[in-house]
Amino acid sequence: MNLTDDGCNSERDLVEALKHNDAGAFKVLYYKYFKPLIRFAWYRVHSVDVSGDLVQEVFFRVWMKRENLNPEKSFKAYLYKSLNNLIINYQKLGSTRTVSLEDESLRKGKYDEEKIDMEIDILNALEKLPEKMKTVFILSRSEGYKYSEIAEICGISVKAVEKRMTKAFTLLKKYLA
8 A cells, every 4th residue: 555645545544554564654644743743842841852852763663663553543642642651751861951942032033031031931830730731731732632632642531631721720820920
C-alpha cells in the first residue's frame, strides 16, 4: 500500500501502512504531528532544542516499533502519551531547564520587557501545577484540543478533564495573584 499526503488517507489507513513498512505513511504522520508535539514539549521543557530531541525520539521509537502499532487505537493519543512519558523521564533526570523568552523575542524583533515578565510569570505558575493537570491544561489552552480529545489522549474521562481544568484555573489564579 502506498499512501501520500493528499488528504484522502485516514489515520487508521496510515498507521496500517506504517505497520507494513510504508515510509511514505510514516512521513505523512510525521509532518502532521511534528509541530504540535514540539509546541507541547516546549511548554513543558522550555527549550526548542530539547523539545525537538524528545519529539525525534518519539518518532524514532514509532518507527522501530511500527509492527506493534494498533490501527484501531488513536495514533495521536499514542504520540502524546509517549512524548509525555519522555518529558517526565527527562525532567526526572534533573535536566537544566532554561527559559529563553528574551532570546525568542529579540529574534522576532519584538522586545517588550513587560510582556516577557508576564510570560515568565505564567510559565512559572504552570510549572507549579501537578504534572497531570499541567498536561491537560497545555493540551487545552496551548494546543486547542477539545476535552473529548484530551480525554482520549490522556486515557481519562471527559469529567476528569473538566475537573483538572477547573482546578488548574483555580491554582493559576492563586499563583498569579
